[in-house]
Amino acid sequence: MKDEMPEEDVPDGWSVCKRRFTGHFKLVAEYENDETGEKVRITPYKTYSQPGFSNAHRVVLVDPEDGVEEIAVGMEVEHVEEAEQVAKEAMMET
DSSP states (O other): OOSOOOGGGSOTTEEEEEEEEOTTSOEEEEEEETTTOOEEEEEEEOOSSSSSOOOEEEEEEEETTTEEEEEEEEGGGOSHHHHHHHHHHHHHHO
8 A cells, every 4th residue: 555645646736735544544635726725535434334444435525616525435435546546536627
């Protein structure tokens, strides 16, 4: 697993605001568009109702004007690499 998404992997016009791993191989990250203020966030997500640790991720786009839009959640972004790829694609589309 990568320690971090290198700055050069973030699309032009975006910067890494926060990026850290939890103790359970899940990522908490926030990327911000320098011009528009839009943010893409990756957070741990639990897909089951029993007690325990998160087993997947949630990727959202936060638009200052339109609010929060869920991009991907649950098992479609189970692993860190999948969540980062979805986040990167969302950044390139905005």
